[in-house]
Amino acid sequence: MTILLPGPDGAPHPYEPRTEPAPLAPAGGPPVSRTVYSAAHVVADPFVDTTPDGPAAVDWEATLAFRRHLWSHGLGVAEAMDTAQRGMGLDWAGAAELIRRSAAEAKAVGGTIACGVGTDRLTGPVTGVDEVRAAYEEQLELVEGVGSRAIVMASRALAAVARTPDDYRELYGRLLRQASEPVILHWLGPMFDPALEGYWGSADLDEATETFLSIIAAHPDKVDGIKISLLDARREVELRRRLPNGVRCYTGDDFNYPELIAGDEQGFSHALLGIFDPLGPLAAQAVRVLDTGDTEGFRKLLDPTVELSRHLFEAPTRFYKTGVVFLAWLAGHQEHFTMVGGLQSARSLPHLVRAYRLADGLGLFPDPAPAEERMRRLLAVHGFDGGPR
Template sequence: MTLLLPRADGTTRPYEPREAPSQVVSGGGSPLTSRTVFSAAHVVADPYADVSPDSPAAVDWDATLAFRRHLWAQGLGVAEAMDTAQRGMGLDWKGAAELITRSAAEAKSVGGAIACGAGTDQLTAAAPDLLTVRSAYEEQLTLVESSGAQVILMASRALAATAKSPDDYLETYGHLLRQASEPVILHWLGPMFDPALTGYWGSEDLDAATDTFLEVIAAHPDKVDGIKISLLDPKREIALRRRLPDGVRCYTGDDFNYPELIAGDEQGFSHALLGIFDPLAPLAAQAVRRLDTGDREAFRACLDPTVALSRHLFQPPTRFYKTGVVFLAWLAGHQNHFTMVGGLQSARSLPHLSHAYELADELGLFPDPLLAESRMKSLLNVYGVQQ
């Protein structure tokens, strides 16, 4: 059937959904070899919970863990309790701690790779001093390590608000890295993802901030597995990865330019830790397996067409990309509702969601296109778009 999809100018246009899914070749969960790839994963809300946007998150744990098994089944690692899981945007520290514990146990049971975010979001008010920030980090670092997961040291809103100079970052991160029992992933999340992180590493001048970031790594290269950089600036990421000490990986978090960054150049490449790989998991795994064979052209041919969808989902305000990610999970049949913790399903417009559906359908992302079409039609009806 033809769907009438609303456009941003207030009109509608006809769209003919595909009837059969594309033939994505599954690797059966076999490990990827040429790149280390993590997908940041969303959480599935409990739609029956009687909560308000200000309530603690009510999570459907069965559906949430089932989605992680889906990611592991593609051969991807899971980056847990990151901003894709609405960390700090509906999911508080208590909920994140339970998510980390449950997901790490699930990873152990299926042999899946997992890395979990450790931050300071138990501090709901401004921290009085750096010692308080450091203590909050230590609490979360201990929990992640005790779960058996790799640690991702997340950028901290509390540190951004409390630090007075680059030296405060050097002191805080130096202490935490000395505390870590295994190498961690350092996470630089740009203000487009979280405005509260403006001026991270002690400066709004990105060149100066980069120098401080690299100084932290250079002082503790044995405690840094890699860096996850999310600045949506491919030239800056490439320049930064070329300055990393030997053995320290760069994990791209650039949801606009990931194919070229993962493919790399004659001087190196980026691994991946991406929110867009949540909806793209089967295609992402297929692409990297082509790269595993040395076929860069096939890798790009598989992944390049997905960029339009990713750029759409991550368009400003970028921090609301999670709405599109969960929307596509619902259309793909990974959950039976389009409800989000904190009520964030309302954060994107119907024209935005309609175009996301169209782009995803054209890519063949939906295992059951007829189910996706039916669910899209039901959403259009709720909004009063007559078919």
């Protein structure tokens, strides 16, 4: 059946969705050649009376069900990260509850989990680096207390008050010495969060890289790995080649992940990616193919997904969460397209239409008929009836 979709010009264009369900990627255990985390989104509760700047209303059962879906395919869950709208609708109280619930669920089903440690309880003016450190310590204590690996996230508050690279070295050094288990350090670039411009003490990425590497070199036994989200494949490869033995590189590059995970003669990246939220089963299947040594087969599965990922993560990149939740709705993982903080409004209808077409073309919807019907409903809400405009 043909569906009329608005094109970039606003005019209706016919599109033929898939008519048969795509072959389902099989459930399975964790990949063995790569460690793979999906940064997972939260499902809002649309029936709670709240406001965009009020506390997040979360549908906990739907949120945890999505995590069980990821675990069933052998993926780890990276919890309470920016994909979960940390700092963009989900405050620290909501993130703390999410961490507690997800960690308990992971323990119950045997799933792998790592949780974000940040400083987002600091919502007003910050007096200095010590205040930032105390906020980090509070969250580290919670995350380790529930039995999760910690992902030390970049801090807006630290970026605001740090004056030199030594401020970063001292704070991260003290935090790493306190960690009971090796942590994942996260370098999130300003394309994901403009408030992180100049992180590690310099807007010059070469200088910032040296500071980052010096922190890792001083504490290699306390760093499981680093997550790099700079959307720069060359820089990631150069950085991972300089890591101490035993410290992993987790790609957070949603533009270039197939080549970075496949690797080269000098190494490869593991994965901690927001795009693996909508791609979960397909991504797990691809990495299991890679486990057999079949790099070509891995690339054949994953390369076609890059166009969708680049679309979802196009500038302003921080609004990629809208497309991720939109696809979860179309795929039947939740019953509505509502987001905490009202972020469902952050992308235009033409953007969502193209996301639908690309995802349908990849066979991401377990059943394309309900996805098509939901797309029609969204068009109707926007006043699009398929007629001339």
